[in-house]
Amino acid sequence: MKPTDIDTNPALISKPIQLSSGEPALLRPLQRDDAHRLGPYFINLSAETRRLYAPHAFDQETADRICAELDSSQALRLLATRGSGAAEEVIGYFILVFGVHEGDRKRYEQLGIGLDGTTDCTLAPSVADVYQSTGLGSIMLEHLYQIARNCGRKRMVLWGGVRQDNPRAVHFYRRFGFVEKGQFPAGGVDNYDMIAPL
Template identity: 35%
Template sequence: MSLNLLDVALNPQLLTKELRVQNNKKIILRPLEVKDVKLLSTFLKNLSPKTRKFYTCKSYDYSYAKELCNAINRYDKLRLVVTLKTTKQIISLLEFSFDITNEDYKRFLKYGINLTKNDCRFGPCISDDYQSKGIGSAIFPYIIDVAHKFGRKRIILWGGVLINNKKAIRFYEKKGFKNLGTYENLENGTSLDMIFNI
């Protein structure tokens, strides 16, 4: 049986994992919880203008952090965070959407791909100080495992990845995502659609 959002809200331990990264630092990958508002708002507030360009949110403040924490188990989204074990600081927000929009369906048909209920959208953001330090690579297998536990067979990038976000494109390619094609994302510019087969 696949997991659902209620299972995770009732028992966050189901998706909680302790990992060791560079310099033996311990990090925890776990679902976002209602009590995380302050930690999440600090994470969002500290994102640099460059990272905000690549990871767009409607705002980066306390009210948005509160909105995300209040949205747990309300819609189709699963949000995970990565924290430092010692200080509890949030260093990454990872978002899944288990609902594929009509726009996604239409866009992917142009690539010859028929999205189904077995697909999901994914968007990661690691805080500036922790990018390019192997955190994304360390958590990637567990991200795939989460999608798998939710019964998903493919992952697409949420809104694609901006074509000038070379670091992220390199990251996704290295992890096995396939390039599909580009589209004009009205808010931000040209985006590349990519897909991962689990």
């Protein structure tokens, strides 16, 4: 599979799942007509989740821009949704960049690790507050690992690392094979750079 196939054929990476409550849900890529679903997801994220997760602003304007400029071959935005039709609601949003951000590449370079934008990829995950710690993030990351591998990616790094005062995320990443490679200050705390083989 090629990342360029995703926007032309979203079904390629769509998958029905079951939440821990037994309720059915769906994993699928964000599409251009999803702005009215993505905006409420952003707006409803708690202050605590926004403190831990900040790849971009969380407002309707940002959701509109992301959907208008959508290019999943650069940055796949995997959604978990529940409900269908007009009632479909976003409950998880994982960004997978097919490449490496310059800031992350520079920090790894200082650690003596050369990141390769053609075979490495970058992760920024989030789950809606009420679904956190229910296993949804694990289902989403498992699916993203398969997609990344199918697209020829060999390693995954975290977008901007992870705050050390986010023990749940650090535990989550370690469980998926991520290891700490360095520490750096940002946002008033120390952060880990973590990388996983795929």
